[in-house]
Amino acid sequence: MADGPASSSSPAANAARERLRAAMVRLADGDSAALEEIYDATRVKLFGICFRILGDRKEAEDALQDVYVNLWQRADRYDPDRASPISWLATFARNRAIDRLRTGKVRGGAVPVEEANPLPDSAPLADSLLVDAENAAQIHTCLAGLDENTRGHIRGAFFEGYTYAQLAEAADVPLGTMKSWIRRGLQKLRVCLEASEAS
Amino acid sequence: MSDPKNNTGPEPTRDDPMIAAEYALGLLEGEELLQARGKVSSDADFAWRKEWWDNWFAPLTDDMAGMEPGGDVWTRIAQEVHGGQNSGTATGGTATGGTAIGGTAIGGAEIIDLRVKQAEGRMRRWQWTAGITSAAAALMLAVLVFAPGSEPVAAPGTQAPQLAAADPLVAQVPIGDTGLRLDVTYIPESEKMLVGAIGLTADGVHDHELWLVPADGSDLQSLGVVVPGEVRSVELPDNIASNLGNGVSLVLTREPIGGKPDGEDAGPVVAEGAFSQV
Numbered sequence: 369m370a371d372g373p374a375s376s377s378s379p380a381a382n383a384a385r386e387r388l389r390a391a392m393v394r395l396a397d398g399d400s401a402a403l404e405e406i407y408d409a410t411r412v413k414l415f416g417i418c419f420r421i422l423g424d425r426k427e428a429e430d431a432l433q434d435v436y437v438n439l440w441q442r443a444d445r446y447d448p449d450r451a452s453p454i455s456w457l458a459t460f461a462r463n464r465a466i467d468r469l470r471t472g473k474v475r476g477g478a479v480p481v482e483e484a485n486p487l488p489d490s491a492p493l494a495d496s497l498l499v500d501a502e503n504a505a506q507i508h509t510c511l512a513g514l515d516e517n518t519r520g521h522i523r524g525a526f527f528e529g530y531t532y533a534q535l536a537e538a539a540d541v542p543l544g545t546m547k548s549w550i551r552r553g554l555q556k557l558r559v560c561l562e563a564s565e566a567s
Numbered sequence: 568m569s570d571p572k573n574n575t576g577p578e579p580t581r582d583d584p585m586i587a588a589e590y591a592l593g594l595l596e597g598e599e600l601l602q603a604r605g606k607v608s609s610d611a612d613f614a615w616r617k618e619w620w621d622n623w624f625a626p627l628t629d630d631m632a633g634m635e636p637g638g639d640v641w642t643r644i645a646q647e648v649h650g651g652q653n654s655g656t657a658t659g660g661t662a663t664g665g666t667a668i669g670g671t672a673i674g675g676a677e678i679i680d681l682r683v684k685q686a687e688g689r690m691r692r693w694q695w696t697a698g699i700t701s702a703a704a705a706l707m708l709a710v711l712v713f714a715p716g717s718e719p720v721a722a723p724g725t726q727a728p729q730l731a732a733a734d735p736l737v738a739q740v741p742i743g744d745t746g747l748r749l750d751v752t753y754i755p756e757s758e759k760m761l762v763g764a765i766g767l768t769a770d771g772v773h774d775h776e777l778w779l780v781p782a783d784g785s786d787l788q789s790l791g792v793v794v795p796g797e798v799r800s801v802e803l804p805d806n807i808a809s810n811l812g813n814g815v816s817l818v819l820t821r822e823p824i825g826g827k828p829d830g831e832d833a834g835p836v837v838a839e840g841a842f843s844q845v
Binding site: 400403404407411412413415416417419420425428429430432433436437440450451452455456458459462463466469470471503504506507508522523525526527529530531532533535548550551552554555557558561 | 576578579581584585588589592593594595596600618621622623624625626627628629630631632633634635636637640641643644645647648649737739748843845
């Protein structure tokens with residue numbers, strides 16, 4: 369599992385994570401009050417994710433609504449033994465936003481890639497719920513081992529929701545070339561991440 | 568374009584862990600996306616690997632700036648959650664800051680009542696498919712396509728057209744600036760269309776009717792009256808289904824209760840959207 373052997377985070381962050389985990393468990397048991405607690409603790413982070421992917425406030429708010437309603441309907445999908453709750457929620461929100469991007473007419477393909485407005489990566493988080501610090505360090509280390517272009521394309525996919533086709537267009541290379549670059553990068557990334565798990 | 572120095576060599580094998588990474592990153596679209604979704608449902612190893620990548624990528628979200636959503640988002644969530652339960656939601660479900668749950672109509676949302684409408688003169692029974700969103704429908708389709716025990720999988724060479732034919736068409740029809748929208752999904756194999764109007768409420772005065780705008784410029788075809796707050800499934804007659812396709816437009820008009828009266832012009836267009844192939 370991706371959880372490191374010893375999650376070395378601050379006590380405050382651990383406490384926040386445990387509260388969230390408990391609320392997720394209560395939600396799965398049908399306690400609708402838990403949803404509000406989860407919303408209060410995570411809306412800033414999850415809205416930031418939706419907005420970053422969708423690039424439109426209205427769409428991002430729709431996506432956010434969709435995320436929490438879905439969470440309520442299918443809270444049992446979260447397995448508290450397998451993933452950190454904020455990590456799981458962040459992934460869930462990003463996946464829903466990407467789904468929306470792929471099926472809707474939001475920004476995907478409508479706005480040329482070069483016009484997309486980059487947002488600062490380091491604006492302060494309003495909540496203290498960060499994903500496990502150890503995992504964070506490791507993925508950054510492994511990404512840093514890739515060449516700069518490949519790293520940039522992988523980040524473009526993750527942060528802006530770009531597809532292979534959009535990345536190829538932005539870089540002005542054939543689609544097959546872009547796929548080769550990214551796949552080589554992903555292969556290296558996997559080797560690096562698996563090595564970190566084994567050690 | 569110069570190849571990055573550090574990024575040459577043999578083409579890596581696109582094995583399942585690689586596909587899972589592509590899926591987790593969100594690089595896939597179209598048929599490949601549908602296949603990956605289906606594989607998550609039917610292949611535990613693949614699902615595990617997808618989750619493995621998700622867990623590793625998740626910390627990157629810490630680099631996305633947090634943002635405060637509008638205050639009405641929670642109201643909408645609470646409304647949807649508690650609207651799905653029957654009366655007697657006083658089981659501890661409280662609202663923040665004194666916002667009402669469930670009671671009030673959504674601002675700006677248009678009305679419609681629970682009526683069945685004729686589609687081009689033919690009375691058509693809309694079937695309830697409670698709780699199914701269009702996205703879920705697309706997932707269900709993927710599961711059906713890939714579920715063990717379904718149609719035997721054809722040889723790789725002949726697989727593509729089969730899947731392409733099954734690709735659902737999806738349209739979102741935003742309702743003005745209310746933040747609400749219709750979700751329309753058409754599943755070619757089943758000839759069924761799902762119309763989701765979750766979050767919409769009826770005003771008791773108007774109905775809203777959904778129309779297909781055929782690409783060949785022929786007359787609009789009614790897809791029926793929208794039922795607010797519900798997801799409904801309707802079977803399409805061939806003369807309508809044959810006009811569906813990628814990029815085909817939909818419009819929503821405001822009508823008297825019951826839909827556009829025979830012999831009269833349709834009401835004003837209040838929203839529009841277009842199908843795209845998932």
